[in-house]
Amino acid sequence: LSFPGGPLDWRVAELGLAVLIAYCFARTGDLILGRRSASFSDLNESFLVGAGAAAALLFPLSLLTPGLALPILTLFLLLAPPIALAVRRGRAPAAAGRARLSGGKDTGWGSRSLAVFFIGATVAASVSFALLNLRSPLLWDGFQIWATKAMVLSHEGGLRPELWPASEFYGRIGRVVRYPQLVPMDLALLASLRGGFAFEALKPAFLVFFVSMLLSSYRAAKACLPQPSAFSVPMLAACLPLMATGESAGGYADLPQAAYAVAVVAACFANRAHGRGTRSPLPWLLGSLPLVKSEGMILLVIACVMIVGVQAVRGFAAVVSLVRRHWQGIAVVGVMLALRLGYLRWAHYPDAEFSIGSSASFARALARVPRVSSLCFSRLTDFSHWGLFWLAFLLAMAVLVLRGTASESALAMAAALALVAYSSVFLFTNWSPVELHLNNAYDRLALQLAPPSCLVIAMGFERWRSHAGTNGRNGRPARKSTIRSAAHPSP
Amino acid sequence: VPPARSPHRFAAVIFLATSLAVGARAMLASLVGAYFGAPRQVISKDIAHAAARLEGLLGPEGSVFYLGRNPEGLWTSGLWERAAYPRTVLYIDVADPNWRSQYTSARDRYDIHYAIVGQDLPPGLRAERRWQLGGRAFLVELRR
DSSP states (O other), X not given: OEXXXXXXXXXXXXXXXXXXXXXXXXXXXXXXXTOOOOSHHHHHHHHHHHHHHHHHHHHHHHHHSTTTHHHHHHHHHHHHHHHHHHHTTTOOOOOHHHHHHHHTOOOSHHHHHHHHHHHHHHHHHHHHHHHHHHHSOOOHHIIIIIIHHHHHHHHHXXXXXXXXXXXXXXXXXXXXXXXOSHXXXXXXXXHHHHTSOOTGGGTHHHHHHHHHHHHHHHHHHHHHSOTTHHHHHHHHHHTXXXXXXXXXXXXXXXXXXXXXXXXXXXXXXXXXXXXXGGGSHHHHHHHHHHHHOTTHHHXXXXXHHHHHHHHHTTOHXXXXXXXXXXXXXXXXXXXHHXXXXXXXXXXXXXXXXXXXXXXXXXXXXXXXXXXXXXXXXXXXXXXXXXXXXXXXXXXXXXXXXXXXXXXXXXXXXXXXXXXXXXXHGGGGBOOSSHHHHHHHHHHHHHHHTHHXXXXXXXXXXXXXXXXXXXXXXXXXXXXXXXHHHHHSOOO | OOXXXXXXXXXXXXXXXXXXXXXXXXXXXXXXXXXXXXXXXXXXXXXXXXHHHHHXXXXXXXXXXXXXXXXXXXXXXXXHHHHTTTSOEEEEETTSTTHHHHHHHHHHHHTOOEEEESSSOOTTOOEEEXXXXXXXXXXXXXXX
16 A cells, blocks of 8 residues: 555564564463463453563663663563463463353343444544554654663663763753653563564554553453443543544553553452452552553552542451451552662652652642643543543543442542642643643543543443433432442342 | 433433544544655654764764754754664754853763754854765764
């Protein structure tokens, strides 16, 4: 196929290698979780766990074996599938979510048609993203930050405390060294396997993250929503303009961060039958959040607060019991967090973007509250970027807080809290004027929260529907059962 | 069964239709832009060839300046930094009032003798020799 810019390169080899790397990560994740994934959904979760653990390991490996960390990691990853398959041969695959899915299916003609429509729209949006990702060049951050860090990682064979010699001169490009390593590591591994680094050739890695985000969205949705509503969640995420176009296809790390954020939600809702402690995917996914983008630290804190908060509602004893039962998982999160903080300390590069901590910075932040609030509101209500998405989220959140279960309310409040936290960081920016920074970055930050917010919207709608249905039948408000049980009551 | 015209169904239909319409419009516009308008590669062939010529002239070692003006210089120097990697390309914004002290400090600290320029040298700098790298880019050997 020929276009004005030249013939289309389908990058079949690179796409194959990106999938191979994801598969190797998935089997690494299986080794960590002590399971043998059989479904795409489980493989996807293991992929994110494996990639997060490898990114965390890359830092100590870079310290212990300078210049050899990436080759060692590559070797281990290529060995992971045969080892995982040999070690876990004969063990039953974890498929708790699948059993629940079949139990909640609505087989009516209308529901089936709606499900087919949702799946068709999701596939169409995915094909559109794949075609766009294939052709569009890397955009600013994708090129200047993520792919550049991957280029250096690929060339140096490991992480370095400075980007390259003289990169710290007047602080222009050196700050890239502070950015987390998960996405650059994935791109550098792809470059290693294809035999050389080329900027645009690495784009297929982002298609893998796009599909991963959809699979995690569906995994979370099917655990708590009836069909066909569960299919609407990945469709809504895939059809968001910012998710399917622009910077997501321009090599930014916000798409991978969104994939991790919704995977955490899926692990909270869908994995009750899975392992505990280090065998549970949740702590590994939580610990991976700050290894994708710096904002992941905020998501990690909010997720932990909400998980503890849901228990705290039941009393202090429930929190103590949670800590006792999951101390190994808490240790995993602690170690991964310590590795991220250790890396920042090692790089020792000052953060010139934000000023937090001084009284002057707080005074400046307070003075900015009206302006930043107004700007954030106008970004979130920009119809061409979001349609009615955040308005629907607001309504759904109100429904879930009033009518939902504790975990549904907690998810809605966590997403809202993360949005408020992401808005608040601009109060402390050193960019002047503040609009410059906010207009550059805010939509992308909100995008990270979009897949969990899609779930909140679908949950809110189902809760509203089940409430209206119950009231329509007997005039009494619906009991706070789960949405699935409300939609499909047992006989 | 809730009535067919219940408000939650109406709201869901409006929301889904809007989401699909907004998404489809953005996807179509982006695909058209990417396939019929956008450059295919972030580092153009001109810069890639010029970087190869730079290596031919200077060998694999040695840092160079890129002398340009913001905002165009910021992006173009970034392209040069990556195209010439692992050679260090150090950007000086000659529109900055303090560029001269930055230039002198970097020249002495990193022992830089060459600069990539897209136009004439800024006032106060003189060239020993000059080579065309390709397109509008030139390599100059700076007179100390």
